[in-house]
Amino acid sequence: MFDNVPNVRQRFTKVKADQEKSSLIADEMFLAHSHAVILALDQAIGLLDDPTKLKMKMTTLVKMHVHQNPPIGSEYFEPFASSSHTFAMVILGLPEDHPEVQAWVKFLYAFRNMVKAEEDALGGEAATEKARTCCTIL
Numbered sequence: 245m246f247d248n249v250p251n252v253r254q255r256f257t258k259v260k261a262d263q264e265k266s267s268l269i270a271d272e273m274f275l276a277h278s279h280a281v282i283l284a285l286d287q288a289i290g291l292l293d294d295p296t297k298l299k300m301k302m303t304t305l306v307k308m309h310v311h312q313n314p315p316i317g318s319e320y321f322e323p324f325a326s327s328s329h330t331f332a333m334v335i336l337g338l339p340e341d342h343p344e345v346q347a348w349v350k351f352l353y354a355f356r357n358m359v360k361a362e363e364d365a366l367g368g369e370a371a372t373e374k375a376r377t378c379c380t381i382l
Protein backbone atom coordinates (compact mmCIF):
# COMPACT_ATOMS: atom_id res chain seq x y z
CA MET A 245 0.00 0.00 0.00
CA PHE A 246 2.83 2.43 0.86
CA ASP A 247 4.27 1.97 -2.65
CA ASN A 248 1.00 1.92 -4.57
CA VAL A 249 -1.36 4.45 -3.00
CA PRO A 250 -0.29 8.09 -3.56
CA ASN A 251 0.70 10.21 -0.52
CA VAL A 252 -0.07 7.48 2.00
CA ARG A 253 3.23 7.49 3.88
CA GLN A 254 2.84 11.06 5.16
CA ARG A 255 -0.57 10.25 6.66
CA PHE A 256 1.02 7.96 9.23
CA THR A 257 2.08 9.78 12.38
CA LYS A 258 2.89 7.13 14.96
CA VAL A 259 4.25 4.69 12.40
CA LYS A 260 7.38 6.16 10.78
CA ALA A 261 6.27 5.23 7.28
CA ASP A 262 9.04 7.00 5.36
CA GLN A 263 11.55 4.23 6.11
CA GLU A 264 12.93 1.70 3.62
CA LYS A 265 11.09 -1.62 3.55
CA SER A 266 13.99 -3.40 5.33
CA SER A 267 13.80 -1.13 8.41
CA LEU A 268 10.02 -0.79 8.24
CA ILE A 269 9.45 -4.51 8.68
CA ALA A 270 11.63 -4.45 11.82
CA ASP A 271 9.93 -1.35 13.28
CA GLU A 272 7.93 -2.06 16.46
CA MET A 273 5.21 0.49 15.70
CA PHE A 274 4.84 -0.73 12.13
CA LEU A 275 4.49 -4.32 13.36
CA ALA A 276 1.95 -3.25 16.02
CA HIS A 277 -0.04 -1.40 13.38
CA SER A 278 0.15 -4.32 10.94
CA HIS A 279 -1.14 -6.68 13.64
CA ALA A 280 -4.02 -4.31 14.41
CA VAL A 281 -4.98 -4.21 10.71
CA ILE A 282 -4.76 -8.00 10.36
CA LEU A 283 -6.80 -8.47 13.54
CA ALA A 284 -9.48 -6.12 12.18
CA LEU A 285 -9.61 -8.06 8.90
CA ASP A 286 -9.74 -11.36 10.78
CA GLN A 287 -12.64 -10.10 12.90
CA ALA A 288 -14.49 -8.94 9.77
CA ILE A 289 -13.99 -12.35 8.12
CA GLY A 290 -15.28 -14.03 11.29
CA LEU A 291 -18.50 -12.01 10.96
CA LEU A 292 -19.25 -12.86 7.32
CA ASP A 293 -22.28 -14.92 8.36
CA ASP A 294 -23.61 -12.18 10.66
CA PRO A 295 -24.36 -9.17 8.42
CA THR A 296 -25.54 -6.92 11.26
CA LYS A 297 -22.38 -7.33 13.32
CA LEU A 298 -20.22 -7.19 10.19
CA LYS A 299 -21.75 -3.83 9.30
CA MET A 300 -21.09 -2.55 12.85
CA LYS A 301 -17.46 -3.68 12.66
CA MET A 302 -16.95 -2.10 9.24
CA THR A 303 -18.64 1.12 10.36
CA THR A 304 -16.19 1.36 13.27
CA LEU A 305 -13.26 0.89 10.87
CA VAL A 306 -14.67 3.45 8.44
CA LYS A 307 -15.17 6.05 11.17
CA MET A 308 -11.70 5.34 12.58
CA HIS A 309 -10.28 6.61 9.26
CA VAL A 310 -12.81 9.19 8.01
CA HIS A 311 -13.07 10.91 11.41
CA GLN A 312 -9.35 11.58 11.59
CA ASN A 313 -8.29 15.17 11.14
CA PRO A 314 -7.76 15.63 8.25
CA PRO A 315 -9.92 12.66 7.18
CA ILE A 316 -8.39 9.54 5.65
CA GLY A 317 -11.01 9.26 2.94
CA SER A 318 -11.87 7.90 -0.47
CA GLU A 319 -8.84 9.58 -2.09
CA TYR A 320 -6.85 6.79 -0.38
CA PHE A 321 -9.41 3.98 -0.36
CA GLU A 322 -10.19 4.36 -4.10
CA PRO A 323 -6.61 3.68 -5.33
CA PHE A 324 -6.24 1.04 -2.61
CA ALA A 325 -9.34 -0.80 -3.89
CA SER A 326 -8.32 -0.47 -7.52
CA SER A 327 -4.86 -1.99 -6.80
CA SER A 328 -6.30 -4.69 -4.56
CA HIS A 329 -6.41 -7.37 -7.27
CA THR A 330 -2.62 -7.01 -7.64
CA PHE A 331 -2.02 -7.29 -3.88
CA ALA A 332 -4.32 -10.31 -3.60
CA MET A 333 -2.74 -12.06 -6.61
CA VAL A 334 0.82 -11.55 -5.35
CA ILE A 335 0.09 -12.43 -1.71
CA LEU A 336 -2.13 -15.43 -2.45
CA GLY A 337 -0.27 -16.59 -5.56
CA LEU A 338 -3.57 -16.97 -7.41
CA PRO A 339 -4.84 -15.72 -10.80
CA GLU A 340 -7.00 -12.59 -11.01
CA ASP A 341 -10.20 -14.52 -11.78
CA HIS A 342 -9.82 -16.80 -8.73
CA PRO A 343 -12.83 -16.46 -6.36
CA GLU A 344 -10.56 -15.66 -3.39
CA VAL A 345 -8.89 -12.77 -5.25
CA GLN A 346 -12.30 -11.57 -6.44
CA ALA A 347 -13.65 -11.71 -2.86
CA TRP A 348 -10.83 -9.43 -1.58
CA VAL A 349 -11.40 -6.98 -4.43
CA LYS A 350 -15.14 -6.87 -3.66
CA PHE A 351 -14.45 -6.41 0.05
CA LEU A 352 -12.11 -3.46 -0.54
CA TYR A 353 -14.56 -1.79 -2.94
CA ALA A 354 -17.31 -2.24 -0.34
CA PHE A 355 -14.97 -0.62 2.23
CA ARG A 356 -14.33 2.25 -0.24
CA ASN A 357 -18.08 2.69 -0.76
CA MET A 358 -18.70 2.88 3.00
CA VAL A 359 -15.87 5.44 3.35
CA LYS A 360 -17.46 7.53 0.58
CA ALA A 361 -20.90 7.33 2.22
CA GLU A 362 -19.43 8.42 5.58
CA GLU A 363 -17.64 11.36 3.92
CA ASP A 364 -20.88 12.42 2.24
CA ALA A 365 -22.79 12.09 5.52
CA LEU A 366 -20.24 14.23 7.37
CA GLY A 367 -19.64 16.83 4.67
CA GLY A 368 -17.30 19.86 4.70
CA GLU A 369 -16.75 21.56 8.04
CA ALA A 370 -18.66 18.95 10.01
CA ALA A 371 -15.93 16.46 9.09
CA THR A 372 -13.23 18.60 10.66
CA GLU A 373 -15.31 19.32 13.74
CA LYS A 374 -16.21 15.67 14.37
CA ALA A 375 -12.67 14.54 13.58
CA ARG A 376 -11.38 16.43 16.61
CA THR A 377 -13.53 14.37 18.95
CA CYS A 378 -12.73 10.98 17.51
CA CYS A 379 -10.40 8.11 17.88
CA THR A 380 -7.01 7.84 19.44
CA ILE A 381 -5.23 5.26 17.34
CA LEU A 382 -2.20 3.35 18.62
Ligand code: HEM
Binds near residue numbers: 255
Ligand atom coordinates in the same frame (compact mmCIF):
# COMPACT_ATOMS: atom_id res chain seq x y z
C1 HEM B 1 -8.06 -3.08 4.52
C2 HEM B 1 -8.08 -1.78 4.75
C3 HEM B 1 -7.71 -1.18 6.08
C4 HEM B 1 -7.89 -1.70 7.33
C5 HEM B 1 -8.53 -3.03 7.75
C6 HEM B 1 -7.34 -0.72 8.27
C7 HEM B 1 -7.34 -0.86 9.65
C8 HEM B 1 -6.82 0.05 10.52
C9 HEM B 1 -6.85 -0.09 11.96
C10 HEM B 1 -7.47 -1.28 12.71
C11 HEM B 1 -6.23 0.99 12.48
C12 HEM B 1 -6.04 1.30 13.95
C13 HEM B 1 -4.79 0.66 14.51
C14 HEM B 1 -4.81 0.79 16.04
O1 HEM B 1 -5.52 0.03 16.70
O2 HEM B 1 -4.17 1.68 16.56
C15 HEM B 1 -5.81 1.83 11.38
C16 HEM B 1 -5.11 3.02 11.52
C17 HEM B 1 -4.68 3.80 10.49
N1 HEM B 1 -4.93 3.58 9.16
FE1 HEM B 1 -5.92 2.01 8.35
N2 HEM B 1 -6.84 0.35 7.57
C18 HEM B 1 -7.04 0.12 6.23
C19 HEM B 1 -6.70 0.94 5.18
C20 HEM B 1 -6.06 2.15 5.30
C21 HEM B 1 -5.72 3.01 4.20
C22 HEM B 1 -6.07 2.76 2.72
C23 HEM B 1 -5.06 4.06 4.71
C24 HEM B 1 -4.53 5.19 3.87
C25 HEM B 1 -3.86 6.25 4.29
C26 HEM B 1 -4.98 3.88 6.15
C27 HEM B 1 -4.37 4.74 7.07
C28 HEM B 1 -4.34 4.58 8.43
C29 HEM B 1 -3.65 5.50 9.35
C30 HEM B 1 -2.87 6.76 8.96
C31 HEM B 1 -3.85 5.01 10.63
C32 HEM B 1 -3.28 5.60 11.93
C33 HEM B 1 -1.87 5.06 12.21
C34 HEM B 1 -0.83 6.17 12.45
O3 HEM B 1 -1.17 7.31 12.69
O4 HEM B 1 0.39 5.87 12.38
N3 HEM B 1 -5.61 2.71 6.48
N4 HEM B 1 -6.17 1.24 10.21
